[in-house]
Amino acid sequence: MAQKPSIPKGTRDFSAEEMAKRNYIFDTIRSVYALYGFQQIETPAMENLQTLMGKYGEEGDKLLFKILNSGDYLAKVSDDDLLGRQSLKLASKFCEKGLRYDLTVPFARYVVMHRDELQLPFKRYQIQPVWRADRPQRGRYREFYQCDADVVGSDSLLNEVELMQIVDTVFTRFGIRVQIKINNRKILAGIAETIGASDKIVNITVAIDKLDKIGLENVNAELREIGLGEDAIASLQPIVSMEGSNDEKLEVITDVLRENAIGMKGVEETRFILDTLKSIGLNNELQFDLTLARGLNYYTGAIFEVKALDTPMGSITGGGRYDNLTGIFGMPGLSGVGISFGADRIFDVLNALRLYPEDAMTGTQLLFINFGQRETAYCLPIVAKARKAGIRTEMYPDAAKMKKQMSYANAKHIPFVALAGENEIDKMKITLKNMSTGEQQLVTPDELVELLSK
Numbered sequence: 001m002a003q004k005p006s007i008p009k010g011t012r013d014f015s016a017e018e019m020a021k022r023n024y025i026f027d028t029i030r031s032v033y034a035l036y037g038f039q040q041i042e043t044p045a046m047e048n049l050q051t052l053m054g055k056y057g058e059e060g061d062k063l064l065f066k067i068l069n070s071g072d073y074l075a076k077v078s079d080d081d082l083l084g085r086q087s088l089k090l091a092s093k094f095c096e097k098g099l100r101y102d103l104t105v106p107f108a109r110y111v112v113m114h115r116d117e118l119q120l121p122f123k124r125y126q127i128q129p130v131w132r133a134d135r136p137q138r139g140r141y142r143e144f145y146q147c148d149a150d151v152v153g154s155d156s157l158l159n160e161v162e163l164m165q166i167v168d169t170v171f172t173r174f175g176i177r178v179q180i181k182i183n184n185r186k187i188l189a190g191i192a193e194t195i196g197a198s199d200k201i202v203n204i205t206v207a208i209d210k211l212d213k214i215g216l217e218n219v220n221a222e223l224r225e226i227g228l229g230e231d232a233i234a235s236l237q238p239i240v241s242m243e244g245s246n247d248e249k250l251e252v253i254t255d256v257l258r259e260n261a262i263g264m265k266g267v268e269e270t271r272f273i274l275d276t277l278k279s280i281g282l283n284n285e286l287q288f289d290l291t292l293a294r295g296l297n298y299y300t301g302a303i304f305e306v307k308a309l310d311t312p313m314g315s316i317t318g319g320g321r322y323d324n325l326t327g328i329f330g331m332p333g334l335s336g337v338g339i340s341f342g343a344d345r346i347f348d349v350l351n352a353l354r355l356y357p358e359d360a361m362t363g364t365q366l367l368f369i370n371f372g373q374r375e376t377a378y379c380l381p382i383v384a385k386a387r388k389a390g391i392r393t394e395m396y397p398d399a400a401k402m403k404k405q406m407s408y409a410n411a412k413h414i415p416f417v418a419l420a421g422e423n424e425i426d427k428m429k430i431t432l433k434n435m436s437t438g439e440q441q442l443v444t445p446d447e448l449v450e451l452l453s454k
Contacts, residue, residue, distance in 0.1 A: 010134070010142025017361065021350065022145075024360035025174075025343050026127055029147045032170050033125040036162060038149050041124050043106040049098045055105045055298060055328065057202065063132045065142075066095035099131035103148040104298075104322070104338060111152055111336075112329040120153030127343075140314070141344055148319075150338030152326070157269055160302045160321065161276045163339045167306055167317055168282040170341065175355045177309040178316070179285045183292040184270045185299050185320070187253060190263015191239060194256065195232040204228070208240060209293035216240070239290055246274050246288040253290065269302060298322040304339060311352040316345045363392065366452060367409045368418045370396040378425050379418070382445045389449045409435060416452060 007013065014022060030040070052064055074082075077094070100106050103126045111118065127147045134140055149166060151159045164180060171178045185205070192201040207222040219240075223233050239256065242249050250271055257263030270288060277286055294303045301321030308316055319339030326334040350356055366386055368379045379395060386393040394414075396405045409417050419431040430448050433440045443451065 008142065010136035010140075012141065012143075016363070018347075020361050020363065021356055022343065022347060024356060025346055025350070026145075026147065028173050029170055029341055029343075030125070030127065032166055032173070033149050035169070036123075036149075036166055038123045038125040041107075041110065041126055042128060043100070043103070043110055043126070045099060045129070046097045047100055047106055047109065049096055051109050051329075052098050052101055052105060055325075056101055057206070059206075060101060063134055064101055065099040065131045065133050067097040067099065068094055069096055101132055102130050103128060103146050103340065104150065104325070107148070107150055107338075108322075108325045108336070109329055111334070112326055112331045115331065118153075121151050121159075122153055123149070123151050125149040138348075145343035147341040147343050148338055150336055152334055152336040155335045157272050157302075158276075159337050160269075160273050160304075161280070163319065163337065164273070164277055164282070164286065164304070165280065167304070167339060168284050171306070172283045174346070174350060176346075176349055176353065177284065178306050179287055179309055180282075181287050181289040181292045181305045181307070182270065182273065183289055183303050184266035184301055185293075185303060186262050186266025186301060187257070187270065187290070188266075188293060190257045190260040190266060191236070193262065194260055195228075195235045197228055197232050200226055200228060204236075205293035208236075208291055211240065211291040242290055246286070249288050249290070250274075266301070273302060294318060294320060298325045300324060302337070308349045311349055313345055313349055313352075315342065316349060317341045361413075362415075364394050364412055364414045365391050366393045366416045366418060367405070367412075367414045368393070368395045368420070369402065369405050370399045371419075371421055372399045375420050375425065379420050379430075382418075382420075382430065382448070385445055386449055386452070389453055391449065391452045418448065 033040075046067055049064070049066060053061055056063075074094075107124065107126065111122065125148060127145065129143055129145050131143050134142060136142060149163065151163075164182075167178075167180055188205050188208070189198070189201050192198045192204055197204060203226040204223065207219050207226070210222070211219050216237075220233055223236070239253070242252055244252075250267060254264070254267055257267060274286065274288060289305075292303060292305050294305065299320040300323040303320035304318060305315045306317035307313070317339060319337070321335070321337040323335045324332070325336060326332070368383055370376055370379075376395065376399075383393050383395050396408065406417070408414075415435055417433045417435060419433065420429075421431075424431055424442070427442070429442050429444055431440055432443050432448055432451065
């Protein structure tokens with residue numbers, strides 16, 4: 001007996017109904033990006049491994065899906081290497097390519113490769129799948145879509161302001177209440193310098209980033225593990241646990257970092273973004289949160305994260321400023337800032353809150369019943385006429401029993417059915433049935449198109 005097929009853990013099949021929901025998400029985000037002047041690009045699913053390695057920190061490197069070289073991948077591997085069983089060393093020889101971990105690093109590679117073709121500042125968006133060899137759990141998948149928008153070639157903080165407006169606009173259109181959190185890596189770097197641990201900034205921010213997930217005691221334990229002294233850990237407590245309004249928090253951190261240049265630069269940037277957005281007005285809450293760290297190594301300025309308020313879920317959008325990313329690929333000094341919507345998590349949130357609009361789920365609008373060869377020949381020109389008018393129309397392919405065809409219409413939630421038998425053909429008309437009310441009316445082909453076009 002053949003083994004029942006399956007798919008890898010952390011991946012999903014999507015039904016036609018689910019794809020209608022996903023396309024609603026993609027189309028909404030795409031329309032907002034276009035509204036703000038962003039242009040769409042695409043990059044390959046796989047990149048050279050050297051493009052990806054070292055860009056996401058040590059933890060991120062472990063989560064890269066590596067692609068086994070084609071052909072005789074053992075040809076360049078010695079017996080000593082094989083017997084040594086050092087998996088990372090062997091992987092570097094077995095694998096020259098990997099599946100992209102995110103869309104930002106491939107975008108940086110794209111900018112460097114196509115620099116002479118781009119008009120700066122360059123505003124791009126990208127909606128494509130990414131892959132991470134993570135442990136699957138609710139809201140976390142090994143294959144998932146990201147919907148990124150980035151601006152490169154501009155240092156202006158108006159880009160950060162605009163990206164926050166995009167976030168607010170998208171979630172307002174979805175009807176999802178969210179909290180937009182903002183911080184700045186310069187502030188975190190300033191704090192690390194102030195407590196005498198500037199060499200541990202990356203490890204400190206990775207630990208702080210876990211506060212919501214593992215709690216303060218466990219964060220402190222991680223800080224001890226990276227070699228932070230008790231005095232330094234004690235100095236961090238009031239900063240990490242700080243409360244109050246955005247302005248009050250900024251006043252506290254200003255006092256702490258007053259003598260630190262890099263930290264004060266981060267405070268000034270954060271204050272400009274918050275004040276500008278306050279003057280514009282957002283529909284959703286914007287919160288300055290010092291515990292937000294976002295562990296990826298390439299962020300250098302403002303960082304953002306978005307969480308849904310009405311259902312438990314991790315971050316559903318994130319991003320930040322990354323001044324040095326393209327320098328890794330030989331183009332230093334090109335600043336960038338971007339955001340990424342987690343489409344799969346948004347999909348789960350919209351499902352949980354039942355926020356999909358009814359028209360987003362509408363597929364076929366009109367089904368023509370098939371009574372036989374003569375009736376079909378009469379209907380097909382009318383089917384073409386309806387489609388030309390933009391009405392999503394099907395002709396049932398087989399002259400099956402009426403009950404079967406009607407069951408098909410009900411199963412697909414098709415709101416209207418058209419019937420043309422001998423009487424209708426003699427009168428050059430169509431019987432149009434409303435499947436919700438059961439009401440039927442005899443109409444001409446032009447009247448049918450006019451009614452359904454409304």
